[in-house]
Amino acid sequence: MTKKGKIYVVFAAILFGGYAIYKIIAFASATPKDFETARLKGADISQEIVSISAQIKDELLVVNELDKNWNYSGALEKVIGVAKRTEEMRAKAVELSAELQVMTSALPKLGGEEAKQAVVESVSNRLALLSRLINYSDYTYQLVSVLREKFAGTWHSQAEVSELVDKINAEVTAVNAFNQSAMAAMARFDKLK
Numbered sequence: 001m002t003k004k005g006k007i008y009v010v011f012a013a014i015l016f017g018g019y020a021i022y023k024i025i026a027f028a029s030a031t032p033k034d035f036e037t038a039r040l041k042g043a044d045i046s047q048e049i050v051s052i053s054a055q056i057k058d059e060l061l062v063v064n065e066l067d068k069n070w071n072y073s074g075a076l077e078k079v080i081g082v083a084k085r086t087e088e089m090r091a092k093a094v095e096l097s098a099e100l101q102v103m104t105s106a107l108p109k110l111g112g113e114e115a116k117q118a119v120v121e122s123v124s125n126r127l128a129l130l131s132r133l134i135n136y137s138d139y140t141y142q143l144v145s146v147l148r149e150k151f152a153g154t155w156h157s158q159a160e161v162s163e164l165v166d167k168i169n170a171e172v173t174a175v176n177a178f179n180q181s182a183m184a185a186m187a188r189f190d191k192l193k
Contacts, residue, residue, distance in 0.1 A: 032106060032109055032110065034102050034105070034106055035102065035103055035106035035107075035109070035110065037102075038099040038100075038102035038103045038106070039099075039103055039186065041095075041099045042096055042099035042100060042103060042126065043183070043186070045092050045095050045096045045099060046096060046126060046129065046179050046182065046183075047179070048092055049089055049092050049093065049096070049129070049133070049175065049179070050175060050176055050179050052085055052088060052089050052092070053089065053136070053172045053175050053176070054172065054176075055085065056082050056085050056086070056089075056140075056168075056172070057168070057169055057172045059078060059081065059082050059085075060079075060082065060143075060165045060168055060169065061165075062078055063075045063078045063079050063082070063143070063147075063161075063165065064161060064162055064165045066078060067147070067150075067158060067161045067162075068158055072147060072150045072151040073151055075147050075150075075161075076144075076147040076148060076150075076151050079140075079143055079144050079147050080144065082140060082143075082144075083140055083141065083144050086136070086137050086140045086141075089133060089136075089137075090133070090137060093130050093133050096126060096129075096130065097130060100123050100126050100127065103119060103122075103123055104123055107119055107120070110193070111193060112192055112193065114192050115189050115192040115193045118185045118186065118188040118189035118192060119185070119186075119189055121181075121182075121185040121188075122181075122182045122183075122185035122186045122189065123182075125178045125179070125181040125182035125185060126178070126179075126182050128174075128178045129174075129175050129178035129179055129182070132171050132174045132175050132178065133171075133175060135167075135171050136168060136171035136172065136175070139164055139167045139168045139171065140168060142164055143161065143164040143165065143168065146160060146161060146164065147161070
């Protein structure tokens with residue numbers, strides 16, 4: 001992803017955040033039932049994202065080993081599969097953002113300031129999760145590109161592949177952490193509502 005693309009994504013995230021705040025203030029039309037449905041769907045989608053990312057993390061260990069053993073075609077084949085799984089995660093991210101919008105819209109109808117704050121914290125963590133998925137996707141596509149070039153005969157160091165795999169794994173760890181924080185915030189909401 002180019003710098004211009006990253007700027008576009010950050011700008012879109014800021015717009016979404018502004019829209020979410022607007023919805024909180026503007027007393028949207030979502031009902032608490034809508035909130036509960038979106039909350040459950042959002043949790044399921046987040047868990048699917050975490051599950052896919054864990055599978056990809058394991059596959060990347062294989063990619064790294066294949067690269068270390070000079071098996072570029074095998075590494076490329078495996079990383080193309082990873083790229084397809086990344087696309088699947090992107091689709092899930094779009095679904096998650098729709099559920100977060102519904103949750104945010106329902107916020108004014110929820111009782112208690114502490115409960116509302118817990119929901120805001122959960123939504124913020126899910127937004128951060130989505131942000132890390134953008135980085136993750138970018139690193140995955142960089143890895144595909146490097147391995148394609150290696151397969152075509154262009155020299156890239158093994159350290160370059162390892163570094164990209166490490167960056168992807170760090171993003172997976174961050175995604176998992178943000179998901180855990182979002183779940184903890186919703187558990188706090190359950191106690192407060």
